[in-house]
Amino acid sequence: MRPARRLVLPLVLLLGACMPVASRDTPTRAAADMPGESALPPMKTFAVPRPAPPVASNADIARDFLDLAFTLESGRSLGMLTRFEEPITVRVTGAGPASMVADLNRLLHRLRTEAGIDIALTNAGSANITVQAVSRAEIRQALPQAACFVVPNVGSLREYQSSRRSSRVSWSRLTRRDRLAIFIPADSSAQEARDCLHEELAQAIGPLNDLYRLPDSVFNDDNVHTVLTGFDMLVLRAYYDPALRNGMSRNEVADRLPAILARLNPAGEGLPPQRLPRTPRVWIDAIQTALGPGANPGQRRAAAIEALKVASAMGWSDHRRGFSHFAMGRLLQASDPEAALDQFVLAQRYFGQRTDTTLHRAYVASQLAAYAITAGRADEALALLTPHLDTAARYENAALLATLMLLRAEALDLAGRITEAREVRLDSLGWARYGFGSDWAVRAKLREIATLNPAKRRYGAL
Template sequence: MRRLALSAALVLSACGAPPEVSKSAPPTLVVDPLPGMKSFATAEMPATRRGNAELARDFLELSFSMESGRALPVFTRFEGPITVALTGAAPATAQVDLARLLARMRAEARLDVRQVNGPASITIEFVPRDEMRRLVPAAACFVVPRLSSFAEYRATRHKAQVDWTTLTVRERVAIFVPSDTSPQEVRDCLHEEMAQAMGPLNDLYRLSDSVFNDDNFHTVLTGFDMLMLRATYAPELRSGMTREEVARVLPGVLARINPRGEPVGVAAPMPTPRAWVDAIEQSLGPGSSLNRRRASALKALRIARAEGWRDSRLGFSYFALARLSLADEIEVAVTGFAEAARIYRSLPEGEIHAAHIDMQMAAFALSSGQAAEALELCDRAIPVVRRSENAALLATLLMIRSEALGLEGRSSDARAARLDSLGWARYGFGPDAEVRARMSEIAVLTPPGNRG
């Protein structure tokens, strides 16, 4: 499931909560009406660069375990063509984003999947967020087996019927998505939950190039994810196979569908202790005080160091601690972000993670009046974020860039960047009030009296 608390760190809370726009926003922020919503053009994500031995290990771990750590006794998938239907109060953007996703799945993963109007293999129902939270408070969206409606889920949520470990083949799956959230959150839910409805059910924090990772840095399916889905539906596999049976045929599957991955091999990844996962989830989850969450982040960082990790898990440990230190431990936050950025930049697939940190550091630079540094950070991150199709992060970077240009007295460039940001913000943040609140939050970072 896509977890609310682990969304990708668009926080900026070190610089204060956003004021009421009508009272505090500078005059330059008045844009009425807002420009039209922008969206990303259809694009194919780069293929994974991993070797097949590594991919095989990842596939087995993703396909034979749940996020909770419970083992799945057999391999399951849909057998035959897969159909998808939308029900409920689907937002206008959902149909477009679903069509793009299905087109990518057909082209990149070679899946036999199409949308229908009637009963379907996968039913995506749009439900008011508050109604979803009453049953599953920590999830932005989620997927369950053997159902086709939220009413069915309400009646069966505590029964074995919705237990993935009891499946031998997938026939019906339901995905529940909030009907009253931003277009980007809807799209992100479609990508993550469709991938798990059709393919692997696990998430692994060590995967830096995948949506099968609860750090949520990636918002759309990557080349790695499409390869995992393609392998899932390889003719050599079938529902009901054991882990050992899948492991025997998987090398041949990967050699056929990913010839560039031969004969590359890497050392087996170090296992992730459950204690680290629990500490990370406690640090970023709801329901605890800031001090308790920060203590959990520190525990996760201690475990990561003790394990000797140098991968994305260590980077995310620093990142989590930095996020939780923004409000009152600025030096800890800056040091944590810097360490996380150093680690992510050393990884082949770490550029989007580093771009998130560049946004935070650009905000710090802007708040201290360092316009040139803020612009450099934004200009480095923006191309990466465009490629990863994260409109909320892109809009935030463009807003910071606009303020930095204003500090340098480049008023026309500042206005152009601001207008560009608003089209993306409408997709990334949704309602006009949310867009204006984000504008105001960025605007108050600019030191008083320094606006161009």
């Protein structure tokens, strides 16, 4: 099983810190209110998926597949491939967010059409996978720093609690997959519940590991991607390819992967491999200390410096170097905003212009635009934000999309385009309800971003 996840990438200047947790082998997601009756506009949801196809070479994808499928995040090796060999059925118990079942149906449709997996929703108690909506308090009682997680060979949280210290729920002792349970927070935002469904269901049926070297995948502890990507669907399609079977060794799978990937992803045959180096544990530990719970400010800053030193010593110029600068920027914002800005500029430089780091750049753009708005530079903020609105929509990140739109509304206000600003702000609220949940959370985000506008601060308009 995998650690209790994940680094939650912040959306704008003073949003809460990232929260990884101690390394375990239970696939989970780190924690994020359920809206009831609301005076805000109706919640918006995403319609047709627009996943971007993978842009990696098949040689790199084969290496990634093997490391994802045959290693737990703790570093423990798995001796065999385990998967479902029969059609997979999924049932839902408990009362989650109102959109949860619809989001689950959309996800199952994607798994059938994009990954070719025979999976469907059922009401039968004999379902292979049970998605149980329980309170966050119950989840944290089971795994204190998790928002959601998946466990083999159980069908309820009560069953897990009675078996948690036994080998029955050990992923490393699993020889085949027949019955699993995913625990989702019932009192979360719609987006948090959906993100949990994507991450935990993907691991319930597929690979259990995470790799920081993957720029365009939910199988990555940086938590940039929250819905399954084109890369992820290719990995899952290969995972269930008829040429593979339950119980195969790493070497047996490695022998068959080149032909599988050549058939499933012919575009990857002509791309040169990048062969990104493995991510050393010292960098992982430093990032988790810098952005996770339990450390004091001095320890966090020292860890972020260590992560940057490792990234530099390794000669990285990929997204991990960018994330190292982003982490440092986050930690410097309160104490040294100008130095933090420098780090965000460096993060954007290392994220580069690759198609598989588009979403990374959208996150950094939200930070840079916030600085521009604070300085009264409306045109600069609009130039930073405009290219990334469609990015947030493409990757179905309503929280990020709402944040970018609210920043755009403040920039439009600064530019004197008041009517347009009002329309953008109103349009953002439906996405904010999906992304942030309760009315108070949405209104808090509105106030947070409005405080960036120097005109509103000057005239006490907040």
